[in-house]
Amino acid sequence: MIGIIDYGVGNIKAFSNIYEQLNLSFKIVKNIEDFFDVTKIILPGVGSFDHAMTSLQNSGMREKLDELVLEKKLPVIGICVGMQMLAKSSEEGNLKGLGWIDGTVKKFDKSKIKNGPLPHMGWNTLNIEKENGIFKNLEEEPRFYFLHSYYFECNNKEDVIATATYGKRFECMVNHENIYGIQCHPEKSHHNGIQLLKNFGEL
Amino acid sequence: MLTPRIIPCLLVHNKGLVKTVKFKDAKYVGDPINAVRIFNEKESDELMVLDIDATVENREPDYKMIENLASECRMPLCYGGGIKTVEQATRIFNLGVEKIAISSAAIENPQLVTNIAKEVGSQSVVVVIDVKKKMFGGYDVYTHNGTKKTKIDLEKFIIDLQTLGVGEIVINSIDNDGVMKGYDLNLIDKFKSIIDVPMTVLGGAGSLDDIKILIDKFGIIGCAAGSLFVFKGKYKAVLINYPKYSEKQLLFKNIKLGENNV
Numbered sequence: 001m002i003g004i005i006d007y008g009v010g011n012i013k014a015f016s017n018i019y020e021q022l023n024l025s026f027k028i029v030k031n032i033e034d035f036f037d038v039t040k041i042i043l044p045g046v047g048s049f050d051h052a053m054t055s056l057q058n059s060g061m062r063e064k065l066d067e068l069v070l071e072k073k074l075p076v077i078g079i080c081v082g083m084q085m086l087a088k089s090s091e092e093g094n095l096k097g098l099g100w101i102d103g104t105v106k107k108f109d110k111s112k113i114k115n116g117p118l119p120h121m122g123w124n125t126l127n128i129e130k131e132n133g134i135f136k137n138l139e140e141e142p143r144f145y146f147l148h149s150y151y152f153e154c155n156n157k158e159d160v161i162a163t164a165t166y167g168k169r170f171e172c173m174v175n176h177e178n179i180y181g182i183q184c185h186p187e188k189s190h191h192n193g194i195q196l197l198k199n200f201g202e203l
Numbered sequence: 204m205l206t207p208r209i210i211p212c213l214l215v216h217n218k219g220l221v222k223t224v225k226f227k228d229a230k231y232v233g234d235p236i237n238a239v240r241i242f243n244e245k246e247s248d249e250l251m252v253l254d255i256d257a258t259v260e261n262r263e264p265d266y267k268m269i270e271n272l273a274s275e276c277r278m279p280l281c282y283g284g285g286i287k288t289v290e291q292a293t294r295i296f297n298l299g300v301e302k303i304a305i306s307s308a309a310i311e312n313p314q315l316v317t318n319i320a321k322e323v324g325s326q327s328v329v330v331v332i333d334v335k336k337k338m339f340g341g342y343d344v345y346t347h348n349g350t351k352k353t354k355i356d357l358e359k360f361i362i363d364l365q366t367l368g369v370g371e372i373v374i375n376s377i378d379n380d381g382v383m384k385g386y387d388l389n390l391i392d393k394f395k396s397i398i399d400v401p402m403t404v405l406g407g408a409g410s411l412d413d414i415k416i417l418i419d420k421f422g423i424i425g426c427a428a429g430s431l432f433v434f435k436g437k438y439k440a441v442l443i444n445y446p447k448y449s450e451k452q453l454l455f456k457n458i459k460l461g462e463n464n465v
Contacts, residue, residue, distance in 0.1 A: 008297075011299045012299075013274050047322070115422055116205070117399055119325070122206060122207070122401070122425075147301065165204070185279070188279045188301065
């Protein structure tokens with residue numbers, strides 16, 4: 001059972017539509033009682049870092065998530081700001097992140113992006129850096145939708161599984177043990193995104 | 204590599220989809236949900252839906268319709284029409300819409316841009332600016348489907364919006380709307396250099412060549428079009444269409460490596 005965390009931040013519907021279409025069992029998790037049959041977790045996120053962290057804290061699900069992810073080792077994927085929340089901190093905000101993966105969130109340096117605006121908005125190619133079950137049956141250079149001005153930077157480079165390029169090569173997919181993070185939006189990336197969400201569901 | 208976005212823009216009028224010419228003569232072209240399903244199948248880069256009645260009728264956005272569109276839409280969705288408050292914007296965002304477009308409200312109350320950005324993030328705040336050529340050079344900004352001329356200075360407005368935290372600026376040419384003879388390249392040329400956020404242009408595309416001309420000249424830019432993606436042939440038969448990825452690659456082929464940071 002895939003649990004999509006609904007803490008008031010992120011496009012829950014987009015994920016539930018895709019899992020419905022894939023015929024994979026999922027539920028929307030709004031409080032700790034909903035977790036009882038959950039075996040995998042999707043942590044969406046949009047907007048600002050501090051707003052997302054505060055909303056998660058206020059949802060009352062934070063401690064339960066720590067327990068399920070860090071002790072019970074349930075597979076989890078943080079998406080967009082949900083990925084950034086996995087870090088220890090972000091240049092965008094003052095609050096601490098979840099700290100589940102050793103890294104920090106940085107802002108793109110506008111001066112290094114020639115002719116390119118910020119946010120980084122649109123379809124870009126994912127460079128797969130490391131084999132991983134989550135990439136099963138994806139195209140060789142799959143294209144995904146991005147919409148962000150900040151990016152995750154790992155302290156342990158072995159956690160990096162995919163990168164993309166915008167002004168510089170940045171880490172857009174990370175994995176450490178049971179924990180995954182993806183900066184782009186698989187829920188809005190047509191067939192490649194659906195395949196990736198399917199793979200996560202079948203991990 | 205990051206590629207320019209090619210975006211169908213759909214207009215909603217009396218709950219149906221329409222296409223206008225110079226913001227007039229709305230012609231019925233179909234059902235919104237059906238159109239979204241077709242663009243899903245065609246894997247369009249994004250979708251922009253503008254309710255052209257809401258502001259004019261001074262009514263709330265049609266939340267039920269927006270929810271239906273958002274839950275059907277498998278690509279990023281931008282909705283505009285009738286949004287005047289942060290609460291309305293947040294509500295629409297929570298229905299599963301990635302980008303919130305405002306137009307007349309941003310002109311009447313520019314601070315709204317900042318306030319919405321605080322709630323949903325700058326990346327999701329879009330301002331659509333409807334412009335029309337002045338008789339003797341320059342451009343006027345209009346609201347209410349091109350019926351109300353404002354006194355806004357376009358250049359200053361564009362600069363101010365970016366200070367206020369806008370995430371994307373859409374410039375819509377009233378003169379070229381529905382004409383299908385190409386974008387107003389002079390208009391874009393005039394303002395592209397002062398726009399540091401993603402810029403999208405709308406109004407005039409009649410063929411994929413028009414989009415190619417835009418990309419060849421300006422590189423990474425949002426290319427939005429209405430008529431091009433709902434009509435086919437010289438008699439303008441209604442047929443929803445969108446280029447395949449292989450066709451899009453041809454449009455992108457003159458983007459030089461390095462120039463757009465690939």
